[in-house]
Amino acid sequence: MNTIEAKVVVLGTQAVGKTSVVIRYVGGMFSKAVSPTIGASFFTYKLTVNNYRVKLQVWDTAGQERFRSMAPMYYRKANAAMLIYDMTSADTFYDIKEWVSELKRNVDNPIVMCLIGNKCDLSDNREVSVKEAQEYAESIGALFHETSALKNIGIEEAFLEVAQQLIKLYETSPNSGLHTIDMGENRSGAKEGNSSIKLPEEESSKPATQQDTKCAC
Amino acid sequence: MADSKEAEQVSTSESEQSDLIEPETCIHRENSMLLPAENFISIDYESFENYDCQPSGVIHEIVRSNSQDKSEETPDVVLSSSNDEFSAGEDKEERKQISAKELASALTEEDIEEDETRKPEWRAQKKHIFILSEAGKPIYSRHGSEDKLVTIMGVLQALVSFVHDSNKDNIRCIIAGDHKFVFYVRDPLILVCVSQGADSTQQLLLQLTYVYNQVLSVLTHKTLVSIFKQRRNYDLRRLLSGSEKFLDSLLSLIETDYSFLLGAVRCLPLDLQVRDMISQSIIQHARVKDLVFALILANNQLVTLVRMKKYYLHPVDLHLIINLVHASESFKAAESWTPICLPKFDSSGYLQAHISYLDESCQTCLLLLTVDRESFFTLSDCKNKIKERLLKYNGLNAIGDSLTKTSYSINQCGITDLRHFLYKSRSTAQYTSPEVEAPYLGTEEQERLFGLYQYLHHRIHTSARPLKILYHVGPHETLLGWITQGFELYAVFGPLVTKPSAIHSINKLLKWIKREEDRLFILNSVTF
Numbered sequence: 001m002n003t004i005e006a007k008v009v010v011l012g013t014q015a016v017g018k019t020s021v022v023i024r025y026v027g028g029m030f031s032k033a034v035s036p037t038i039g040a041s042f043f044t045y046k047l048t049v050n051n052y053r054v055k056l057q058v059w060d061t062a063g064q065e066r067f068r069s070m071a072p073m074y075y076r077k078a079n080a081a082m083l084i085y086d087m088t089s090a091d092t093f094y095d096i097k098e099w100v101s102e103l104k105r106n107v108d109n110p111i112v113m114c115l116i117g118n119k120c121d122l123s124d125n126r127e128v129s130v131k132e133a134q135e136y137a138e139s140i141g142a143l144f145h146e147t148s149a150l151k152n153i154g155i156e157e158a159f160l161e162v163a164q165q166l167i168k169l170y171e172t173s174p175n176s177g178l179h180t181i182d183m184g185e186n187r188s189g190a191k192e193g194n195s196s197i198k199l200p201e202e203e204s205s206k207p208a209t210q211q212d213t214k215c216a217c
Numbered sequence: 218m219a220d221s222k223e224a225e226q227v228s229t230s231e232s233e234q235s236d237l238i239e240p241e242t243c244i245h246r247e248n249s250m251l252l253p254a255e256n257f258i259s260i261d262y263e264s265f266e267n268y269d270c271q272p273s274g275v276i277h278e279i280v281r282s283n284s285q286d287k288s289e290e291t292p293d294v295v296l297s298s299s300n301d302e303f304s305a306g307e308d309k310e311e312r313k314q315i316s317a318k319e320l321a322s323a324l325t326e327e328d329i330e331e332d333e334t335r336k337p338e339w340r341a342q343k344k345h346i347f348i349l350s351e352a353g354k355p356i357y358s359r360h361g362s363e364d365k366l367v368t369i370m371g372v373l374q375a376l377v378s379f380v381h382d383s384n385k386d387n388i389r390c391i392i393a394g395d396h397k398f399v400f401y402v403r404d405p406l407i408l409v410c411v412s413q414g415a416d417s418t419q420q421l422l423l424q425l426t427y428v429y430n431q432v433l434s435v436l437t438h439k440t441l442v443s444i445f446k447q448r449r450n451y452d453l454r455r456l457l458s459g460s461e462k463f464l465d466s467l468l469s470l471i472e473t474d475y476s477f478l479l480g481a482v483r484c485l486p487l488d489l490q491v492r493d494m495i496s497q498s499i500i501q502h503a504r505v506k507d508l509v510f511a512l513i514l515a516n517n518q519l520v521t522l523v524r525m526k527k528y529y530l531h532p533v534d535l536h537l538i539i540n541l542v543h544a545s546e547s548f549k550a551a552e553s554w555t556p557i558c559l560p561k562f563d564s565s566g567y568l569q570a571h572i573s574y575l576d577e578s579c580q581t582c583l584l585l586l587t588v589d590r591e592s593f594f595t596l597s598d599c600k601n602k603i604k605e606r607l608l609k610y611n612g613l614n615a616i617g618d619s620l621t622k623t624s625y626s627i628n629q630c631g632i633t634d635l636r637h638f639l640y641k642s643r644s645t646a647q648y649t650s651p652e653v654e655a656p657y658l659g660t661e662e663q664e665r666l667f668g669l670y671q672y673l674h675h676r677i678h679t680s681a682r683p684l685k686i687l688y689h690v691g692p693h694e695t696l697l698g699w700i701t702q703g704f705e706l707y708a709v710f711g712p713l714v715t716k717p718s719a720i721h722s723i724n725k726l727l728k729w730i731k732r733e734e735d736r737l738f739i740l741n742s743v744t745f
Contacts, residue, residue: 014459019550033546034547035546035547036459037553038541038553039554039555039556039572040553040554040555041547041550041551041552041554042551042552042553042554042593042597043551060551062555064459064460065455065456065458065459066435066436066457066459067555073590
């Protein structure tokens with residue numbers, strides 16, 4: 001049985017329920033008091049689909065404006081993106097369009113996108129119609145699901161379909177960036193091109209003392 | 218019985234100190250892991266003016282280049298303000314007109330009913346903290362919604378710019394009856410504290426600098442400056458949204474936690490061998506390139522800190538880290554990866570923090586701070602190995618045990634009539650204090666105790682007349698403060714204690730602390 005490892009990034013405006021969806025899927029629970037994510041949280045989830053073991057590495061990003069500039073760190077080299085909006089807020093849906101164009105601009109490798117309208121338990125206050133969302137999803141080639149983290153509706157299905165798409169991607173496109181665990185040693189190879197930051201070598205002990213005096217002044 | 222009159226005796230001369238045996242300082246400066254912050258308390262306003270004008274050093278370069286490449290990736294950090302309702306480039310004169318108008322409207326009677334500042338509960342608050350932009354735009358208010366306080370923000374801005382424009386001077390403080398207004402103007406922000414509490418002006422100023430540093434910790438100094446350079450009218454709340462809780466939490470910590478007053482950190486009491494084992498676990502498993510600091514916190518106390526040889530962690534930065542962990546529930550859900558700016562370390566860029574809890578009950582928090590933004594998975598491996606080793610050698614249990622024992626009782630020191638004390642080791646910037654016990658169990662009494670320490674600290678550190686020793690007989694207790702090269706000691710006795718017996722007790726206490734110091738303090742700093 002093949003095992004593939006895929007990086008999934010969860011994007012969307014703040015308070016649409018990104019963390020709730022992820023915790024519902026990974027941890028199987030719902031908490032009313034989920035506090036805003038700081039930076040990004042990392043989850044892993046393993047599932048078996050169509051004779052593949054799929055290991056999902058999920059980056060649950062923070063929706064707050066101030067973390068916006070961090071996003072590239074997470075979606076770069078992502079194999080799938082969960083684009084979550086709150087169906088009771090049209091604004092959060094329009095924000096998705098910004099995310100999509102940003103992904104299109106910055107991500108080279110093929111990426112599975114899944115549009116998710118969360119909070120469908122509140123569909124009485126719906127501001128985004130199924131039709132509108134569906135059409136948009138088709139126009140960008142994304143999957144589409146409506147979910148509720150509270151009532152546990154649609155989340156399992158959404159991730160499952162993403163996993164199936166990932167397998168398809170792995171089978172059809174060798175350049176997908178997806179790697180199997182057996183080839184794990186090559187993982188570092190996938191990291192080339194990083195603008196890695198280097199700390200100063202030996203000769204730079206001066207700044208430390210400078211700083212020392214600055215703080216102790 | 219305790220006389221309700223207050224008697225006070227100040228002694229600064231060397232001869233009168235002879236009763237007190239000054240113990241040799243056992244801790245050497247170069248061994249310290251934290252920068253001592255004694256100087257931090259005596260605030261020199263001028264020194265703030267040029268504190269971070271030129272962050273230098275290679276690591277700053279690195280972090281800076283790091284944040285530059287970030288802004289290339291998403292130029293919208295700064296530019297996304299395009300839907301800001303105000304047009305950019307408003308000049309200073311226009312600003313002044315607006316604020317003058319606001320000032321005028323503040324004085325008219327009509328809008329008083331709408332005004333939050335007229336509400337009794339708002340007015341009854343002991344301490345208000347306001348942050349506004351130089352243009353007078355509200356950014357944060359401790360109490361009430363800053364939106365409804367536009368008028369008062371305008372008044373504050375007018376006061377600052379009036380003094381600045383007419384005398385080329387900076388307004389620092391206004392005393393009006395019971396209220397102190399303290400201003401801290403750090404381009405491009407204006408921070409104001411209005412207090413009717415016991416805090417001294419210097420202490421309020423210190424609190425404002427903490428608030429300012431907390432803002433920097435979220436945004437970096439560089440971003441803050443560049444945003445307002447582009448548009449003086451920017452509504453900073455957009456970028457700060459979600460981080461108000463850090464300001465709230467910081468300000469409540471400042472009011473209850475002695476660390477901030479003392480500029481020191483409290484260590485979780487642990488046996489020397491146990492702490493060594495914990496530090497060794499980090500050294501063994503987190504020897505990773507570019508990892509600058511690795512630390513473990515438990516219940517706002519420091520368990521261990523391992524640092525890169527040439528970099529120190531300033532207590533102010535550590536306090537911001539403690540506040541970050543204290544105020545965020547989200548780290549409990551999963552491993553997190555978040556940028557944090559440590560203003561004393563480098564105010565121009567972010568460090569990347571890997572934050573995770575090591576135990577099920579989420580009490581022991583490991584933080585790995587690096588300059589490499591791509592090292593999450595490496596650090597995640599480190600974390601697993603550290604956790605394994607700590608489980609194997611019962612390190613986590615030891616931390617848990619120490620946490621349940623809640624520090625120590627004053628009785629353990631075996632000194633009668635000593636009710637409570639704070640002892641700060643100056644060279645390590647760490648402090649210890651026993652549990653608060655009777656008669657200080659009620660909230661009100663605890664606040665009063667805090668006020669006593671604030672008073673003692675203020676009297677000793679007042680820049681006009683710094684003291685070495687202060688013996689203060691109050692109506693309900695006797696206070697003794699003593700500063701030497703190596704330590705600061707603040708002790709609270711019952712009201713009936715005599716001076717010789719207080720001094721005797723203090724010497725006994727110092728011996729006790731010396732005996733326990735391996736457990737109470739981190740004496741040798743650990744480096745990678």
